[in-house]
Amino acid sequence: MFVEIVLTAIVFMFIGIYCILTKLQFITCDSNVCLNGKTALVTGGNKGLGYEIVLQLASRGCKVIIAARGVSEDLRKKIIKETRNPNVIMEYVDFSSFASVRNLAGKLKTTESKLDILINNAGVGKSLRTPTEDGHNRTMQVNHYSTFLLTHLLVDLLKKSENGKILFTSSFLAHVHVLTRRNVSRSGIPDAPLGNLDYSNSKFCSIISAEIFASKLKKWNINSNCYQPGIAKTEIFKETRKNLDNLLDTVIYFCTMHLLQTIFGVNPKLPSQTAVQIVIGDEFEHVTGVYVGKYFKDLKPRGARDDKLCEAIWKASEAAVRLKPEEKLG
Numbered sequence: 146m147f148v149e150i151v152l153t154a155i156v157f158m159f160i161g162i163y164c165i166l167t168k169l170q171f172i173t174c175d176s177n178v179c180l181n182g183k184t185a186l187v188t189g190g191n192k193g194l195g196y197e198i199v200l201q202l203a204s205r206g207c208k209v210i211i212a213a214r215g216v217s218e219d220l221r222k223k224i225i226k227e228t229r230n231p232n233v234i235m236e237y238v239d240f241s242s243f244a245s246v247r248n249l250a251g252k253l254k255t256t257e258s259k260l261d262i263l264i265n266n267a268g269v270g271k272s273l274r275t276p277t278e279d280g281h282n283r284t285m286q287v288n289h290y291s292t293f294l295l296t297h298l299l300v301d302l303l304k305k306s307e308n309g310k311i312l313f314t315s316s317f318l319a320h321v322h323v324l325t326r327r328n329v330s331r332s333g334i335p336d337a338p339l340g341n342l343d344y345s346n347s348k349f350c351s352i353i354s355a356e357i358f359a360s361k362l363k364k365w366n367i368n369s370n371c372y373q374p375g376i377a378k379t380e381i382f383k384e385t386r387k388n389l390d391n392l393l394d395t396v397i398y399f400c401t402m403h404l405l406q407t408i409f410g411v412n413p414k415l416p417s418q419t420a421v422q423i424v425i426g427d428e429f430e431h432v433t434g435v436y437v438g439k440y441f442k443d444l445k446p447r448g449a450r451d452d453k454l455c456e457a458i459w460k461a462s463e464a465a466v467r468l469k470p471e472e473k474l475g
């Protein structure tokens with residue numbers, strides 16, 4: 146019993162120190178660049194981190210498209226009032242449905258002539274473990290597969306930008322993912338042993354996606370990077386609590402994430418600046434394929450440099466989202 150308590154204390158101390166470090170990692174957005182003439186899509190831009198990113202992009206004159214489920218005219222008016230930028234557009238999308246993702250991409254291809262910035266921000270902490278209409282793990286589909294699909298479908302619009310930017314959103318929890326060469330098969334990414342770990346797996350896939358998109362899109366001068374926002378006080382924790390459907394996930398959640406966000410959680414305005422600086426800052430103009438951190442430049446989780454594992458995840462994702470041959474990137 147004593148050993149267990151000591152071990153738990155050590156683990157908490159370790160996580161606590163790590164959180165302090167990640168808190169110190171935020172990059173402040175000090176760019177004064179004007180984004181007039183640029184178009185950005187922010188998935189999940191209606192609240193939390195995404196909302197703060199939207200405000201910063203819109204206040205610099207960028208045309209901003211917000212894609213989420215909870216979009217409304219009132220919210221659009223609120224953003225326009227605050228930023229004095231009338232170029233704010235709301236689009237409905239449900240990331241638990243590939244049909245909805247395809248609808249969004251199809252619509253954007255008809256309404257937009259180019260896309261300069263794609264912020265892949267939409268995500269859930271933990272979903273219920275009921276499969277989606279596409280038959281996948283819900284957390285994996287919302288956080289990874291749909292983002293992976295949408296990014297593929299928008300590549301043609303990004304190519305029309307002079308220097309397209311894609312930013313994926315990961316989490317420090319990606320470091321505890323449980324994906325291996327052995328358990329990722331061509332037919333898919335397996336459910337994790339615990340619902341909470343599906344989140345870690347999905348966020349590991351964000352890091353892998355950013356890196357592989359970077360290498361495939363370099364020839365079109367499109368940058369693709371990933372960042373992690375530390376712990377920001379947003380509704381993601383409330384949503385996660387609603388979906389805790391077994392005792393072990395509940396205990397782990399309350400002993401780790403709940404405690405950590407209560408102690409270390411920051412205002413989402415802070416980490417959202419990191420995201421904006423990565424896509425507009427001069428120092429990031431030629432940076433691509435990186436998991437960006439202020440002090441730890443590219444601190445990827447174990448497995449992220451294992452080419453075979455990364456390729457297996459990419460192939461499994463292509464199969465899961467049922468990419469058509471012409472949609473695949475060479």
Ligand SMILES: NC(=O)c1ccc[n+]([C@@H]2O[C@H](COP(=O)([O-])OP(=O)(O)OC[C@H]3O[C@@H](n4cnc5c(N)ncnc54)[C@H](OP(=O)(O)O)[C@@H]3O)[C@@H](O)[C@H]2O)c1
Pocket residue numbers: 188189190191192193194195212213214215216238239240241266267268269270287314315316317373374375376377378379380381382384413
């Ligand atoms: N907060 C943190 O401490 C933290 C830490 C690490 C990483 N992150 C990541 O940061 C990103 C933003 O999270 P947040 O903290 O800002 O949480 P949040 O306030 O709950 O925002 C999540 C966003 O994702 C959208 N979303 C969720 N399910 C969706 C679905 N099925 N279809 C379309 N959009 C959906 C939500 O919009 P609707 O519900 O209206 O659709 C909302 O805009 C996530 O990817 C999260 O994993 C957050």
